[in-house]
Amino acid sequence: MEPSVDAIAGQLADLYRGAIDPVADRFAWRARPGTGELRGGPTVLLLGNHSSGKSSFINHLLAADVQTTGLAPTDDGFTIISHGKREEVRDGAALVGNPDLPYGPLRSFGDGLVSHLRLKRRPHPLLQQLTLIDSPGMIDTLGDDGGRGYDFPGVVRWLAERADVVLFFFDPDKPGTTGETLQVFEQSLRGLDHKLLIVMNKMDRFKGLQDFARAYGALCWNLGKIIPRKDLPLIYTTYTPVEGAPPPALPKDDFDRARRQLIDEVRRAPMRRVDNLLTQTADFAERLRMHARVLDAAARDLRRFRRRTWLWGGLATLALVAMTAVAGISDGPAWLPIALGVASGCTLWGALWLGRALVDRERRHLLQGLDGLFERLYARPLLVRDRADDLRARWDAVRERTLRTGATLELADTPRLKQGELKALSAAIDVEIPKLRAALHAADAPATPPPD
Numbered sequence: 237m238e239p240s241v242d243a244i245a246g247q248l249a250d251l252y253r254g255a256i257d258p259v260a261d262r263f264a265w266r267a268r269p270g271t272g273e274l275r276g277g278p279t280v281l282l283l284g285n286h287s288s289g290k291s292s293f294i295n296h297l298l299a300a301d302v303q304t305t306g307l308a309p310t311d312d313g314f315t316i317i318s319h320g321k322r323e324e325v326r327d328g329a330a331l332v333g334n335p336d337l338p339y340g341p342l343r344s345f346g347d348g349l350v351s352h353l354r355l356k357r358r359p360h361p362l363l364q365q366l367t368l369i370d371s372p373g374m375i376d377t378l379g380d381d382g383g384r385g386y387d388f389p390g391v392v393r394w395l396a397e398r399a400d401v402v403l404f405f406f407d408p409d410k411p412g413t414t415g416e417t418l419q420v421f422e423q424s425l426r427g428l429d430h431k432l433l434i435v436m437n438k439m440d441r442f443k444g445l446q447d448f449a450r451a452y453g454a455l456c457w458n459l460g461k462i463i464p465r466k467d468l469p470l471i472y473t474t475y476t477p478v479e480g481a482p483p484p485a486l487p488k489d490d491f492d493r494a495r496r497q498l499i500d501e502v503r504r505a506p507m508r509r510v511d512n513l514l515t516q517t518a519d520f521a522e523r524l525r526m527h528a529r530v531l532d533a534a535a536r537d538l539r540r541f542r543r544r545t546w547l548w549g550g551l552a553t554l555a556l557v558a559m560t561a562v563a564g565i566s567d568g569p570a571w572l573p574i575a576l577g578v579a580s581g582c583t584l585w586g587a588l589w590l591g592r593a594l595v596d597r598e599r600r601h602l603l604q605g606l607d608g609l610f611e612r613l614y615a616r617p618l619l620v621r622d623r624a625d626d627l628r629a630r631w632d633a634v635r636e637r638t639l640r641t642g643a644t645l646e647l648a649d650t651p652r653l654k655q656g657e658l659k660a661l662s663a664a665i666d667v668e669i670p671k672l673r674a675a676l677h678a679a680d681a682p683a684t685p686p687p688d
């Protein structure tokens with residue numbers, strides 16, 4: 237049986253509580269995704285040119301007129317469509333103010349955005365599985381803020397990062413790229429290709445094959461310029477049956493099949509959601525493990541140095557105290573024990589002062605040399621070429637935070653990374669999470685073949 241998102245999210249929450257949180261707390265690692273984010277439902281984000289058919293596709297999916305459609309730019313805001321026992325529409329302020337929904341952080345984009353947000357609830361069964369987000373169609377007019385009154389690419393990035401599937405619609409009229417499309421590909425969707433599905437919509441509008449070939453070629457040409465990949469992504473060529481549209485001129489079977497495949501991908505959002513959660517947790521835990529190990533090694537080195545420094549200082553003082561005592565009971569000149577006594581006092585004071593200065597210098601030295609510590613700790617895995625690139629990239633993402641933690645906390649007093657803790661963390665990363673992923677993939681239906 238397909239493991240439910242909630243069941244896996246529950247197991248992940250247990251993993252966080254048992255193996256990840258204790259280390260993260262003690263080593264002051266960054267905040268982990270909150271329970272709301274972990275339990276936040278799967279999301280499908282629809283982006284694209286204006287009038288490319290985003291809203292019509294949503295209406296088709298839900299077999300209801302949920303969104304208004306039309307040839308002029310229709311949507312000028314984002315609509316979150318989620319499940320509710322009865323039909324309901326709430327404005328942006330209610331949406332971002334609802335602590336049960338994960339949209340609170342959108343408030344930071346300002347009132348310009350909040351007034352362009354809406355929540356619609358519908359009692360459709362598909363919405364029990366996933367939330368759909370319709371977006372304003374992309375246009376060419378670009379002012380300083382794109383003329384929208386808020387940071388449009390920023391908002392799209394925020395939503396796309398949290399979405400599990402992102403559909404990008406093009407249509408025959410604008411197979412090229414509008415100014416905003418370019419901006420969104422460059423600023424908002426970078427690094428998110430794995431969840432991006434490209435749709436060439438309204439295939440029923442083509443009058444003939446030449447028409448189609450020209451538009452398809454233009455789209456590929458333009459995508460090639462904005463998607464930094466050697467191979468072109470898959471393009472779903474399809475259409476949405478809309479009332480009153482003339483019958484398609486081209487054979488429509490393949491377009492119908494592509495639509496079914498696209499809908500299948502949308503329905504797989506919950507599966508992708510769990511997959512993304514697992515990836516996110518594994519990534520979080522692996523970075524934490526690296527941070528804690530490097531910080532722990534630096535703290536151990538510093539404690540060892542501190543012990544040695546105090547030992548030498550203590551020994552020097554002790555030697556002088558012993559000499560003072562010997563001079564006191566021997567027949568030497570009377571000033572000798574006094575001079576030795578003063579010297580021992582000075583040595584003690586000097587040892588304390590110098591010791592502290594040396595330890596502080598060593599602390600700075602160790603923090604500057606974190607890269608070397610990383611290389612020492614990971615010497616063995618770094619010998620394997622594939623792993624080396626991976627590990628170095630991870631260390632690049634972690635270094636800044638580790639350095640800041642080491643500089644802010646008293647490094648020598650940083651808690652020790654206990655063997656048991658490290659073992660539990662490693663078991664989560666190397667055993668528990670892969671096990672959950674294997675269960676998930678075993679339950680997933682055979683992957684849908686790509687459209688022809």
Ligand SMILES: Nc1nc2c(ncn2[C@@H]2O[C@H](COP(=O)(O)OP(=O)(O)OP(=O)(O)O)[C@@H](O)[C@H]2O)c(=O)[nH]1
Binds near residue numbers: 290292306312475
């Ligand atoms: N022939 C045909 N018409 C379509 C198709 N999809 C949508 N339409 C029509 O195209 C027009 C625009 O569709 P919308 O769904 O409003 O497009 P949108 O992408 O939501 O547009 P904005 O909200 O303005 O960004 C409407 O008149 C739809 O009826 C399609 O696949 N084929």
Ligand SMILES: [Mg+2]
Binds near residue numbers: 290303305310370
């Ligand atoms: Mg629309």
